[in-house]
Amino acid sequence: MHASEAADKWERLVTFARRKLSEHSFHSLTATSTPADFNGEVLTLVVPDHFTARWNEEKFGTELASFAPQALGHPIALKFEVQQSQPQRVQMDLFVEQSSDGARHTKGHAIRLNARYTFENFVVGRSNELAAAAASAIAEAPGKVYNPLFVYGPTGLGKTHLMHAIGHAIFARQAERRIRYLPAEDFTNAYIDAIQHRSMQQFRRQFRELDVLLVDDVHFLRGKDATQEEFFHTFNTLYEAGRQIVVTSDRAPADIPGIEARLVSRFQWGTVVNIDYPDAEHRTAILKKKLQSDQLAQAIPAQVLELLSQNSQGSIRDLEGAVVTLLAFASLRKQPITVPLAQEALRIRGIQLHAADDNSRSVPARVTISQVQATVAALWNTTPDGLRSKSRLRVLTLPRQAAMLLCRDLIGATLNEIGSSFGGRDHSTVIHSLQRAELEASRSRDFELKLTAARQMLSSEVTQTKPIRRGD
Amino acid sequence: MRITISREKLQESLGAVVSSVPTKSTLPVLANVLLETTDRGLRISATDLDIAVSVEAPADVDVAGTITVPARKLHEIARELPAAPVRLHTVGEQRLNVECGQSKFRLLGLPKDEFPAFPPVEFGKHTSIPSADLHRLISHTSFAVSVEESRPILNGVLWELSQSVQRMVATNGHRLAKFELPLASASGIQNEQFIIPPKALEQVRRLFPEGEEVQLGHAENHLGFQSPVATVLTRLIEGPYPNYDQVIPRDNDRVATVNRANLTSALRRMAIVASDQTHRVRLSFNSAILRFSVQTPDLGEAQDEMQVEYSGDPLEIGFNGMYLLETLRYMPTDDVKITFKNPERAATIEPSNWSDSAKYLCLVMPLRLVD
Numbered sequence: 001m002h003a004s005e006a007a008d009k010w011e012r013l014v015t016f017a018r019r020k021l022s023e024h025s026f027h028s029l030t031a032t033s034t035p036a037d038f039n040g041e042v043l044t045l046v047v048p049d050h051f052t053a054r055w056n057e058e059k060f061g062t063e064l065a066s067f068a069p070q071a072l073g074h075p076i077a078l079k080f081e082v083q084q085s086q087p088q089r090v091q092m093d094l095f096v097e098q099s100s101d102g103a104r105h106t107k108g109h110a111i112r113l114n115a116r117y118t119f120e121n122f123v124v125g126r127s128n129e130l131a132a133a134a135a136s137a138i139a140e141a142p143g144k145v146y147n148p149l150f151v152y153g154p155t156g157l158g159k160t161h162l163m164h165a166i167g168h169a170i171f172a173r174q175a176e177r178r179i180r181y182l183p184a185e186d187f188t189n190a191y192i193d194a195i196q197h198r199s200m201q202q203f204r205r206q207f208r209e210l211d212v213l214l215v216d217d218v219h220f221l222r223g224k225d226a227t228q229e230e231f232f233h234t235f236n237t238l239y240e241a242g243r244q245i246v247v248t249s250d251r252a253p254a255d256i257p258g259i260e261a262r263l264v265s266r267f268q269w270g271t272v273v274n275i276d277y278p279d280a281e282h283r284t285a286i287l288k289k290k291l292q293s294d295q296l297a298q299a300i301p302a303q304v305l306e307l308l309s310q311n312s313q314g315s316i317r318d319l320e321g322a323v324v325t326l327l328a329f330a331s332l333r334k335q336p337i338t339v340p341l342a343q344e345a346l347r348i349r350g351i352q353l354h355a356a357d358d359n360s361r362s363v364p365a366r367v368t369i370s371q372v373q374a375t376v377a378a379l380w381n382t383t384p385d386g387l388r389s390k391s392r393l394r395v396l397t398l399p400r401q402a403a404m405l406l407c408r409d410l411i412g413a414t415l416n417e418i419g420s421s422f423g424g425r426d427h428s429t430v431i432h433s434l435q436r437a438e439l440e441a442s443r444s445r446d447f448e449l450k451l452t453a454a455r456q457m458l459s460s461e462v463t464q465t466k467p468i469r470r471g472d
Numbered sequence: 473m474r475i476t477i478s479r480e481k482l483q484e485s486l487g488a489v490v491s492s493v494p495t496k497s498t499l500p501v502l503a504n505v506l507l508e509t510t511d512r513g514l515r516i517s518a519t520d521l522d523i524a525v526s527v528e529a530p531a532d533v534d535v536a537g538t539i540t541v542p543a544r545k546l547h548e549i550a551r552e553l554p555a556a557p558v559r560l561h562t563v564g565e566q567r568l569n570v571e572c573g574q575s576k577f578r579l580l581g582l583p584k585d586e587f588p589a590f591p592p593v594e595f596g597k598h599t600s601i602p603s604a605d606l607h608r609l610i611s612h613t614s615f616a617v618s619v620e621e622s623r624p625i626l627n628g629v630l631w632e633l634s635q636s637v638q639r640m641v642a643t644n645g646h647r648l649a650k651f652e653l654p655l656a657s658a659s660g661i662q663n664e665q666f667i668i669p670p671k672a673l674e675q676v677r678r679l680f681p682e683g684e685e686v687q688l689g690h691a692e693n694h695l696g697f698q699s700p701v702a703t704v705l706t707r708l709i710e711g712p713y714p715n716y717d718q719v720i721p722r723d724n725d726r727v728a729t730v731n732r733a734n735l736t737s738a739l740r741r742m743a744i745v746a747s748d749q750t751h752r753v754r755l756s757f758n759s760a761i762l763r764f765s766v767q768t769p770d771l772g773e774a775q776d777e778m779q780v781e782y783s784g785d786p787l788e789i790g791f792n793g794m795y796l797l798e799t800l801r802y803m804p805t806d807d808v809k810i811t812f813k814n815p816e817r818a819a820t821i822e823p824s825n826w827s828d829s830a831k832y833l834c835l836v837m838p839l840r841l842v843d
Contacts, residue, residue: 090750091792092837093645094719094818 009043009072010035016071017064029060033080042077050176053080058242112181113171116293117164123289125282128158131273135162135246139169142177142212142244146271148235151248153275156315159248162275163214166246170212180207181214188220188227208237212244218267219249222258232263239266278316280414283309286316287323300326304342310416311346325349367410367458369421375457376403379450388423401437402451404430410458473509473537474561477529479572482558483550485516485529486543488679488702492671493543494520501586504540507560507568508584509533514560517587518543523672524590524705527679535561541568541581549577590705593696595689601638603680603699605653609640610677612651612802612832614670618644628667628709630716635663641716642670645837647795648716649802652831666695667713672706679704720835721818724811726784728757729824732808735762736800738776742766743793745774752839753793757812758786789815790839796821799834815841 010033018026032052037044047053057080068076119139124132131153134146151159167179182190187207194203207213213234221228238245249256252274253267278286287305300323308322322345329345330337373384380399387400400422407413407421415427422430441448486505494502497520506517506526513531517524539562550558553572561569563578570577609631618626623645630641639652672695679702680686689696697704742753747768756763757780764776789812800808805823812819821834 090752090840091646092816092840094643094648094716094835094837095645095714 006035006038006043009038009076010045013043013064013067013071016067017060020063020067021060025059029056032056036081038076042079044079044081046083047080048083050082050174053082056080113164113167115168117161118168119165121289121293122158122161122165123282123286125278125285127276127278127282128153128162131159131162131275134271134273135166136169138244138246139166139173142166142170143242147242148239148245148247148267148270150253150267150270150272151246151275152250152252152272154277154315155250156317157275157277158316159275160216163216163246163248167212167214170244177211178209179212179214180210181216183216184218184220184231187215187231188224191227191230204234207234210238210243212246213238214246216248217250218247219251219256219259221263222256225260228260228263232260232266235263235266239269245270280309280416283316283319287319290320290323300337301339303339304337306416307339307342308346310414322346322349369407369411369413369417372403372406372410372454372458373421375454376406379454388421390423397433397436398440398447401433401440402447402454404433405437405441405451406454406458408434410455473507473539474535474559475509475514475531475533476557476559477514477531479550479553479555479558481529481531482514483547483553485514485527486547486550488527489516489518489525490543490547491678492520492523492525492675493518499588501540501582501588503542503544504582504587505543505546506538506540506584506587508538509536519588519590521588522669522707523675525675525679525703527702528700537562538584539565539568539581540584540587541579545579546570549579591691591694593689593691593694593705595687595696595698599656600685600687601655603684603686604682605638606680606686606697607677607682608830609638609651609653610673613640613642613649614673615798615802616642616644616647616649616834617670620644625667625709625711625713628669628713629673630713631664631666631668633664641713643714643716643835646792647799647837648719648835649799650716650720650831650833654829664690665711665713666690667709667711668695668706669709672704675704675706719818720833721811721813721820724813724817724820726757726787726812727782728762728810728812729781729807730762730810731778731780732800732803732806734778735808736797738764738778739793739797739800741776742774743797745772746793747771750839751792751794752790753796754788754790754841756786756788757782757784784812787812787815788841789819790841791819791836792839795836799836803834804828804832 014026014030017029021029032047033045033056034047035043036046045056047056057078061078061080065076065078068074119132119136122132131151134149135151137145138147138149151162153159163181167181170177171179190203190206194200215231221231235245247267253259253264253272256264284305287309291300291305304326308319308326311322325348326337326342326345329348330341333341335341370384373387376399377384377387380395380402382396382399386396387403389396404418404422407418413421415430419425419427419430425433437451441451489505493505497503499521502520504518506515508515508517509531510528513529513533515526515528517526519525549570553575556573558570558572563569565583566581568579568581570579610629614629617629621627626644628642630639632639632641633655636655637652638655639650641648641650643649676686676697680697680699684699687696687698689698693708693710695706695708739753742764743751745768746753746766752766754765754767756765760779760782762778762780762782764774764778766774799821803821803823805826807824808821809824810819810821815838818835818837821836823832826832
């Protein structure tokens, strides 16, 4: 029934379109497209090959859809699909795969994507949600939105993972797309090779006829002027042809030293997104996902997971390293994985554990929780011990909430860290306290002033020591 | 140029090169042969730009010189001349007088400068290969090359030379022939790989009779074969050749041993009624009986059967009968061994009980039985 309905809609749409399109366009459209399906919103048209699908979609897709309200009385979307059921040839061929599975496998392998780096394995958190959203939008419609996409952030936070995931997703959907993933260093090497073997022509063809170019760690191009120039032209060719480009770097485009301004400005044309360090919950989620995919989920108890995610500050690679150390430790000692064992393993990795009364974080030269506590206690005429106590007297709860807020804002401490530093409170209690503090700050002038004072006192302490910037 | 040559030698040499003169060409000089005097006599060359062939014939040279003249006309003249010495002498740059007994011809030619030069190929650095080996390699494989233009790489025969083995492979994607011979250790050839147009190999087979040593020469994308009398130069097809090794089945578990002559005659009978387009013949193997059947709409049907040795589950499989017949024609033994996996995988055909240092293997891809 859908087919006949599709034919009817198509008939009415092209009758209308005939008046709007040029003779030539009209013929090229109707000669290649056959209505196949209509589901109430989307009219699917079958075309003979991928080129035609793309061509028709780019050239006529939007325009035809805009005719629909007038031609059909209601809006519809158009989708061009490649004819799947090509008649099987009678004579089988030695070099043409009988099943498409085998061919896919080899091609996927050829573009050098890591099979583990997929969107399914990517854990989205606050620090990377923008990047993840942009990446999946690109995977849906390469070259259409967010082109180029520039992802930056410190090493080991999943930039490469996202890139591979884009490659996988596009490949899964349209295996015929020419996708190329490579680190910027490989681009440089390929370029040098091309110069050496005088195969520039081939080099250019190789890169400028791609549908999707994924270049990792583009900051490696710094100071390599000739390569940058070649990359610049490759970039322009692809960009002008509407091909998708994704680039990653360890810092924002303008901050990469030794990169030409015109290249920087190209990077900034599209979308620039940042991936930052994950927070503790996000780290736990990442750990869980990783252990699941490694079939280790049963082996590590929940408390240990929490300990690990709290005590590895930095990158996800660091986190994974901690797990590996712990597993090695457990198997060498032939002991089950427990909290004390994990603590020992972490100490071996040189990570300083922060317990409730220790207060030090492994990131140096920052305000510590105990400094915050001392400052707040002084301003509110109470004691740091009082802030850490279980007491819920109002004279203590208000400064405690203020201190928690400062710990979050100034230190970026996680909810669990804050909770454990303030008398072993649950993270949900901390959330509540932070909300109370914010509410109080908007309500009470006195509270706000004290808070501001505390901020100033604490930040002056920081400027005396070395300021740190992430990503340096 | 002024020379005297025997009629037989002239006709023989022209006959050797005239087949590589293109019948139609946009370049008029390609319809001519190049005549050059050498230390030993007369060299006659022809080319179609892809392949260049030249042979040398003994002759008495009075005055050295060079000219090009229409190949076919000179060949016809040589054929019709009486059995007497032939005198060739040039008048100016473009005219050749041919005199033999009372017969006199004056042929208009073209200056030698217009004849295309082939890139120089250095002989001697490479090894020589017995022409008999070349004959065996070529005759067992070159029939299988593709004649379609869709995959140009398959229009050539792959010749692989490693230190101890040389191998020719040809395929059109539907069937494949691979012939392997041991290579003399003194060859000095290191892992070379050429993709050669079959027309060139045909010339090699014609111009180097068995029992000669053929020198090989290789320039960038040309390959040369040379004996004391004849030279064949050919442009190579640029690779890479598809990975043929990958498509050779290793796990075929249904094995039939079939008499080659009986199988051939049965297939020839079936072929009469088989479709002109697909040449489809259905083969069913069941224990010791092989049944053939053909059904062609608008024409009719045919059945046949024969005794075979067969081990494995019963099998129904379709083939292009022509591919099977061609393959069988070059099989060197009375019986052939045919192996199958299933009706959608390649079948292998090889000699059975063959005591030879060579190895021969053919593949044939099946036809689908249901459209």
